[in-house]
Amino acid sequence: MISIESPLKSIAEKVFSGKRISFDEGVALFEKGELGFLGTLANFVREKKNGNKTFYNRNFHIEPTNVCVFTCNFCSYSRLYKHREDGWEMTEEQMMAIVKKYDDKPVTEVHIVGGVHPKMDLYFFGGLLKKIKAHRPDLHIKAFTAVELDYMFRKAKLNEREGLIYLKENGLDSLPGGGAEIFDEETRNKISADKCDGNRWLLIHETAHSLGIHSNATMLYGHIEDYTHRIDHLERLRNLQDRTSGFNTFIPLKFRNKDNDMSNVSESSVVEDLRNYAISRIYLDNFNHVKAYWPMIGKGTAGLSQSFGVDDLDGTIDDTTKIYSMAGAEDQNPSLSTEELRVLISQSGRIPVERDTLYNVINDFVLPVS
Ligand code: V47
Numbered sequence: 374m375i376s377i378e379s380p381l382k383s384i385a386e387k388v389f390s391g392k393r394i395s396f397d398e399g400v401a402l403f404e405k406g407e408l409g410f411l412g413t414l415a416n417f418v419r420e421k422k423n424g425n426k427t428f429y430n431r432n433f434h435i436e437p438t439n440v441c442v443f444t445c446n447f448c449s450y451s452r453l454y455k456h457r458e459d460g461w462e463m464t465e466e467q468m469m470a471i472v473k474k475y476d477d478k479p480v481t482e483v484h485i486v487g488g489v490h491p492k493m494d495l496y497f498f499g500g501l502l503k504k505i506k507a508h509r510p511d512l513h514i515k516a517f518t519a520v521e522l523d524y525m526f527r528k529a530k531l532n533e534r535e536g537l538i539y540l541k542e543n544g545l546d547s548l549p550g551g552g553a554e555i556f557d558e559e560t561r562n563k564i565s566a567d568k569c570d571g572n573r574w575l576l577i578h579e580t581a582h583s584l585g586i587h588s589n590a591t592m593l594y595g596h597i598e599d600y601t602h603r604i605d606h607l608e609r610l611r612n613l614q615d616r617t618s619g620f621n622t623f624i625p626l627k628f629r630n631k632d633n634d635m636s637n638v639s640e641s642s643v644v645e646d647l648r649n650y651a652i653s654r655i656y657l658d659n660f661n662h663v664k665a666y667w668p669m670i671g672k673g674t675a676g677l678s679q680s681f682g683v684d685d686l687d688g689t690i691d692d693t694t695k696i697y698s699m700a701g702a703e704d705q706n707p708s709l710s711t712e713e714l715r716v717l718i719s720q721s722g723r724i725p726v727e728r729d730t731l732y733n734v735i736n737d738f739v740l741p742v743s
């Protein structure tokens with residue numbers, strides 16, 4: 374018979390009886406929990422919240438620019454001080470042409486994020502959102518990380534509330550989870566010293582929630598942070614979610630080391646990625662969903678992750694994002710048809726369910742899997 378060490382045993386009892394685990398217990402899971410044990414607990418939570426369903430959506434990305442005033446050491450994407458010749462800057466017409474490409478397609482969401490361009494300001498983006506909504510009112514616009522928003526608002530001399538109201542009036546529906554990285558001040562200063570800090574990120578999301586704008590949360594892990602930093606990050610998110618219930622989903626982002634200033638830092642193993650999904654699922658008891666972003670981790674790990682707490686695989690994406698392929702992600706041309714995504718989910722023994730951004734079910738009929 375396998376005997377479980379006592380702190381882990383009492384954590385397991387807490388999880389199975391629906392009780393919240395503490396900071397120290399979260400750290401203990403990272404330090405001592407082996408994969409099978411963590412998977413059992415995380416799967417229990419996942420199935421309690423979402424049964425056997427795995428969600429996906431139909432979306433596409435617009436990346437307005439990869440020019441960025443900031444200098445995050447982990448970023449393989451930004452072009453300003455280095456390789457400026459590879460930088461791109463899209464005009465409003467070019468971005469509208471992308472939107473129009475999907476005119477006859479049943480996509481439900483456009484995800485807009487990019488670098489922080491010194492000249493693309495709040496009013497430029499407000500105009501873009503307005504045009505997208507006028508063209509296709511049913512499309513949910515999930516746009517701009519808190520880092521992009523912080524820069525736009527400061528430049529426009531508006532506070533976060535005024536800036537968000539302006540964007541909402543022009544069509545903004547929700548915020549993506551990027552820019553959170555790792556909240557711990559010392560670690561954040563080592564990997565992305567010049568952009569907004571964790572408290573500002575949290576304040577922008579809290580303000581968005583108070584205005585009825587839902588958002589996602591991410592954590593960049595597997596670089597120079599330690600386990601206490603990961604739990605500290607989850608703790609701050611859990612506290613905010615207790616106050617607002619405004620987060621839709623949590624997305625762990627695995628650090629990729631190709632072509633950036635942290636290429637000397639090795640990447641986490643697949644086992645560590647699965648442990649991280651599982652502990653995130655166990656710790657964030659007030660988040661309904663945990664998402665694995667398949668273009669980043671690859672289809673194989675995305676399949677496995679569904680047994681470690683993940684209940685969402687994001688969208689069809691259609692090869693419209695470059696952030697991860699430039700950082701060395703598994704999938705260099707990320708695109709999965711809806712049918713391929715459903716097959717990936719079904720082959721993991723789960724039921725594929727199409728959702729919109731806010732997790733309303735769009736279609737949950739079961740396609741035969743060949
Ligand atoms: O904040 C940048 C990350 C994020 C690297 O809300 C990297 O649905 C790993 O947040 N290795 C932006 N990660 C993208 C993002 C996102 C993605 C998918 C879905 C959603 C959502 C949000 O990408 C950045 C940063 O944490 N990132 N470089 C890298 N080398």
Ligand code: SF4
Nearest residue numbers: 441443445448451488
């Ligand atoms: Fe800019 Fe974002 Fe890259 Fe940082 S991660 S340099 S903010 S594009």
